Amino acid sequence: MQLINVNKVRYRRHLSWVIGICISGLAAGSLGISQLLIALFPDQSGSHFHWNLLGVIVSSVTIGWLLNKYRHHDFMTEVTYVWELKKTLNKINRKLPKLKAAAANGNLNAMLAxxxxYSGSRLLWELDDNTIVMEELTIEQAKLDALMTQYKIILHVEDYNDSLLKEF
Structure with a gap:
């Protein structure tokens, strides 16, 4: 997955819409389905927990299906890109200790990952205005830059792909 510049204003606006629609759809769908089921199949004891739960499950599955179906729509471009970037960064973060150890030993793939x-995290954190840990990221980037200088390596993030992680 390549890192691209994302229009922050468009991303935030579209993400807000997607979140709002999902919340509204979950609330309306859950209540609507559960009320319909309660009306069709009333419980003598007055406990309708199972119908309420079924309403939430059906609404959640429907929203997930719709998000997946429309993920390639133009409106969802930035939102989907950020979701995919977060998924990719999560794969790397799960292997971070091994990657750091291998990078310290001069492993090119580990340094590239x-x-x-670091580049993807910076992009993501700037999009989400999460600048609290930017200083830590700068320190880690400086350590990686020192390793690149030590091993005389020049890295290009365009060369990264998920298959590099299989080694770790």
Whole structure:
């Protein structure tokens, strides 16, 4: 997955719409389905927990299906890209200790994965205005830059792909 510049204003606006629609759909769908089921199949004891739960499950599955179906729609471009970037960064973060150890030993693929992780995290955190840990990211990037200088390596994040992680 390549890192691209995302229009922050469009991304935030579209993400807000998607979240709002999902919340509204979940609330309306859950209540509507559960009320319909309660009306059709009333319980003598007055407990309708199972119908309420079924309403939430059906609404959640429907929303997930709709999000997946429309993920390639133009409106969802930035939102889907950020979701995929988060998924990719999560794969790297699960292997971070092994990657850092291998990078310290001069492993090119580990350094490339770290470079991608740091660049992607910076992009993601700037989009979400999460600048609290940017200083830590700068420190980690400086450590990686020192390793790149030590091993005389130049890295390009465009060269990264998920298959590099299989080694770790």
């Amino acid at each position: 770290l470079q991608y992780c």
